[in-house]
Each structure stands twice: as C-alpha cells, then as structure tokens.
Amino acid sequence: MTQALTVGAMALTVYLCRTVPLFTLTDPERLPAWVRRWLDYVPPAVLAAMVAPAILVPQGGGSVLRPELGAYALCLVVAIRTRRLFPPLLTGLAGLVIAHFL
Amino acid sequence: MKRGLLDALPFSIYVGALGIIFGASARPVGMSGLTASLMSLLVFSGSAQFVALGLWGQGLWTIVLSTVLLSSRFLLMSASMAMRLSGTPLWQRALLGFSVSDEAYALFTTEGAVRGIPYLTGATVMLYGPWLIGTLIGVAVGPLVPLTWQQPLMGLFPLTFAVLTVLTAGTRSKALVAVAGAVLSLAFVACLPKGWNVPAAGLLASALGPVLERAGVAAKEVQA
Numbered sequence: 001m002t003q004a005l006t007v008g009a010m011a012l013t014v015y016l017c018r019t020v021p022l023f024t025l026t027d028p029e030r031l032p033a034w035v036r037r038w039l040d041y042v043p044p045a046v047l048a049a050m051v052a053p054a055i056l057v058p059q060g061g062g063s064v065l066r067p068e069l070g071a072y073a074l075c076l077v078v079a080i081r082t083r084r085l086f087p088p089l090l091t092g093l094a095g096l097v098i099a100h101f102l
Numbered sequence: 103m104k105r106g107l108l109d110a111l112p113f114s115i116y117v118g119a120l121g122i123i124f125g126a127s128a129r130p131v132g133m134s135g136l137t138a139s140l141m142s143l144l145v146f147s148g149s150a151q152f153v154a155l156g157l158w159g160q161g162l163w164t165i166v167l168s169t170v171l172l173s174s175r176f177l178l179m180s181a182s183m184a185m186r187l188s189g190t191p192l193w194q195r196a197l198l199g200f201s202v203s204d205e206a207y208a209l210f211t212t213e214g215a216v217r218g219i220p221y222l223t224g225a226t227v228m229l230y231g232p233w234l235i236g237t238l239i240g241v242a243v244g245p246l247v248p249l250t251w252q253q254p255l256m257g258l259f260p261l262t263f264a265v266l267t268v269l270t271a272g273t274r275s276k277a278l279v280a281v282a283g284a285v286l287s288l289a290f291v292a293c294l295p296k297g298w299n300v301p302a303a304g305l306l307a308s309a310l311g312p313v314l315e316r317a318g319v320a321a322k323e324v325q326a
Binding site for chain 1: 268
C-alpha cells in the first residue's frame with residue numbers, strides 16, 4: 001500500500017512539473033517580450049548544466065583527469081565543427097572505446 | 103515522426119539499458135517488481151526513479167521531496183517547449199507531458215530545424231518504450247545483470263548531451279549561456295544539496311541571455 005502511494009505521489013509530482021507550464025502558457029504571444037527572450041535561452045543553459053557535472057564530476061570519486069575526458073573533448077570539437085548529431089556521437093563513442101582499453 | 107524515431111535511437115539504447123538496471127536494482131532495496139514497473143509506467147523519469155531507489159525505505163515524504171527537487175527542471179523545460187507549441191489543443195498538451203524528458207527536450211530544441219508534434223511523438227515513443235520494456239526485463243531477469251554493465255553505458259549519456267548542448271547553442275550569446283550554465287552547475291554541485299544544481303544553474307544562466315543581448319553580444323549564427 002505504501003509502495004503504491006509512493007508511486008502515485010511521485011507520478012503526480014513529476015506530471016505536474018511537466019504539464020503546468022504547458023497548460024498555462026498556451027498563448028506565447030501574450031507573454032511579455034523579455035520572458036520569451038529569456039525562455040529562448042533555457043535549452044542551452046539547462047542542457048549544459050546537466051552535462052557538465054556528468055563529465056567533470058566522476059562517479060565513485062575517481063580522478064577527473066581520465067582517458068575518457070579526451071573522448072568527450074574530441075566529441076565536442078566535432079560537434080562544434082559539424083553541427084550535426086551523429087558524426088560527433090560516433091567519434092566520441094569510438095574515443096570512449098579506445099579510452100576504455102588505455 | 104520518422105525523423106524523431108531515428109534521432110532518438112542513440113538515446114533508446116542507453117535508456118533501455120538503464121531501464122534494465124533500474125528494474126534489476128528494485129528487489130535488492132525492497133521495492134517490489136510490480137512497484138518498479140508501475141513507476142516506469144507512470145513516473146517515467148530516470149533521475150527521480152533512481153533517487154527513489156536510493157531512498158527506498160526512508161519514507162514517502164523524503165522521496166516526494168527529492169522528486170520535487172529533481173523535477174523542478176521540467177518546469178523550465180516545459181515552459182520553453184510551450185513557446186514552440188502554440189495552438190496545440192489541450193488534450194494533446196496533456197499527453198505531451200510525457201514528452202517533457204531530458205532527452206526528448208534536447209532533441210526538440212535543437213537549432214536549425216522546425217520540430218513539430220509528430221517529431222516529438224516519435225522521439226517520446228523511442229524513449230518511453232525502451233524505458234518500460236527495459237524495466238520489465240530488469241525485473242524479470244533481476245540478479246543476472248552484472249553491475250559492470252553500468253560503466254560503459256553511463257558514458258553514452260554525457261556524450262549525447264554534450265552534442266545536443268552544442269546543437270542548441272547556435273548563436274554566440276547562446277554559446278556563452280551554455281558555458282555559464284556549465285560553470286554555475288559545477289559550482290552548485292559543490293555547494294548546494296543534490297538536485298538543485300540543474301534548475302538553479304539553468305535559471306541563472308538563461309537569464310544571462312537577454313542581458314548579453316542588451317550588452318551587444320551578437321545573437322547571430324555561429325559559423326558551422
């Protein structure tokens with residue numbers, strides 16, 4: 001019973017966080033211009049905030065300077081140069097495999 | 103729709119694998135297989151579910167409070183997605199709630215392409231499906247899954263997000279905002295409670311964007 005209640009409470013919380021802005025901001029044109037300009041910058045800000053610790057704070061307390069870091073750097077360079085999804089992904093993946101065997 | 107299905111493929115692989123790990127980790131912490139499956143079906147949030155796994159047995163409110171913290175980033179994402187979904191009927195918005203995930207959001211907000219609801223639906227199917235099926239497999243095969251699988255799979259997450267961050271930062275001011283988000287997030291990891299760093303850094307760094315524009319940093323496209 002407690003397990004079902006916990007799942008229900010979690011589901012409700014997550015669903016509300018996901019939908020309240022979707023339901024309330026139905027007409028973006030009516031929002032003030034500065035809010036729209038600000039929200040325009042949310043994607044790079046949030047994504048960078050998620051990825052930086054994932055790369056630079058190693059899980060399990062190992063050293064930051066590890067071979068995988070080279071793979072991430074390479075992947076970033078290819079991403080900035082090509083501006084496409086798959087070329088940097090494949091480069092980075094190959095780099096991770098190589099780093100794994102170093 | 104097809105494009106969305108295809109673009110989400112790299113995510114499907116690790117989301118499916120994470121689902122297996124989640125399902126397999128449920129029983130050892132005292133979460134029933136049914137609860138774990140229901141959670142993947144109804145909550146559909148990797149971060150919230152793994153934290154719930156870690157806090158299982160510490161009471162409902164501890165878990166719900168962490169869920170609130172971890173999900174606050176969805177408020178920001180949902181708001182910025184709403185900007186691109188004007189004119190969408192209410193019932194579709196209700197369903198699109200499940201499209202507000204880190205991965206679908208990242209794909210949807212990528213610069214340089216008009217992404218519609220079919221794209222978003224395709225991407226969501228490719229995330230929700232593997233997550234649920236993975237959980238069921240994990241619950242079923244349980245202790246057979248070795249923990250060492252986790253290591254290489256975890257590498258795929260930062261890799262994909264690093265690329266998508268670059269793809270959403272199509273202008274000079276957005277690139278600067280991304281750098282600010284990364285730096286602030288790292289600083290907040292060190293000094294704020296777990297789960298606060300993404301919403302706090304996201305909020306502050308995105309607010310920097312209009313300030314940079316006003317200061318005259320060109321919002322023009324960065325050379326490809």
